[in-house]
Amino acid sequence: MPAPHLVRLRMHVEDRQRHRPGQHYLIRLRAPDDYTAQRSYSVASHDEDPLVEFLVERLPGGEVSEFLADVAEVGDVLEMRGPIGRWFRWDVSTPxxxxxxxxxxxxxxxxxxxxxxxxxxxxxxxxxxxxxxxxxxxxxxxxxxxxxxxxxxxxxxxxxxxxxxxxxxxxxxxxxxxxxxxxxxxxxxxxxxxxxxxxxxxxxxxxxxxxxxx
Structure with missing residues (x-):
């Protein structure tokens, strides 16, 4: 990635559903006391890619973005929901x-x-x-x-x-x-x-x- 505040994440998603370009996922973090924080991230990959790709912008004080950018490691398991979004998805047939x-x-x-x-x-x-x-x-x-x-x-x-x-x-x-x-x-x-x-x-x-x- 060109800038230090941007991190590209490529993730394996269990029981993955097909997505259309333009859709997004909700990534949720859960603390031991069950406190949660979540953020929506658009998908960068196409549906035939074996992994789902996201771009995370590290925002000062951002609970989710700072964790994903600085703390998360290969092998970590995250809560995700998606793909989400009907309004913004493209059918790859309409100009x-x-x-x-x-x-x-x-x-x-x-x-x-x-x-x-x-x-x-x-x-x-x-x-x-x-x-x-x-x-x-x-x-x-x-x-x-x-x-x-x-x-x-x-x-x-x-x-x-x-x-x-x-x-x-x-x-x-x-x-x-x-x-x-x-x-x-x-x-x-x-x-x-x-x-x-x-x-x-x-x-x-x-x-x-x-x-x-x-």
Whole structure:
């Protein structure tokens, strides 16, 4: 992983159910006194991968993220529930676009891997936004898969720093029937506004926001 605060976990799940790209799991930690803390994590892997992959961002004071990033070891057994989520899952048959930011790229990674695995890469377009190459997870993998990468504080391939523009996004929406937005609350609002300004129907936008939990 490019940044020290990000950890990639690949986990074996007992009695695993098939998942669709865009779904997530709930990971629950349980203390000896039965106190619990839980957090939702999007799946990065595609369904044929023998392991389920997650990206964990270590958040200061985060009960679950700090344990998964710093304490958990190979062989530990965790409580998990999933796959969860109908609204945000992709059927790998509907032409789609992902507009994702920061660690919100994870569902787009799962969708990209599923599309490539099934030979349907033509159905998916991805626009991934990050501050710089060192801070955007899976940046190289997404770029190799044909994603449009926009860095807000870094020049890349002669593209000046900055968020995606209507001019950049509009051509990518041709033929698209559903758009997936994932990122922080602030990013999600900016992304929704950008899609609408580019002429995309608000009813066809599916949003997954995340933030620090108490």
């Amino acid at each position: 789609a676009l992902c507009l994702v930011g920061g660690t919100g790229v994870v569902p787009a990674v799962s969708m990209t891997r599923a599309a490539r695995h099934l030979g349907r890469a033509d159905l998916l377009r991805v626009v991934a936004v990050g501050r710089s190459p060192d801070e955007l997870p899976y940046a190289s993998e997404l770029a190799e898969a044909g994603a449009t990468i926009a860095f807000t504080r870094h020049t890349a391939d002669d593209r000046p720093p900055g968020a995606p523009t209507v001019k950049e996004l509009t051509p990518l929406l041709a033929g698209v029937e559903v758009a997936y937005v994932c990122g922080s609350a602030r990013f999600a609002q900016l992304a929704e506004d950008l899609l609408v300004a580019s002429g995309f129907s608000p009813e066809a936008i599916r949003v997954e926001r995340f933030g620090v939990t108490g």
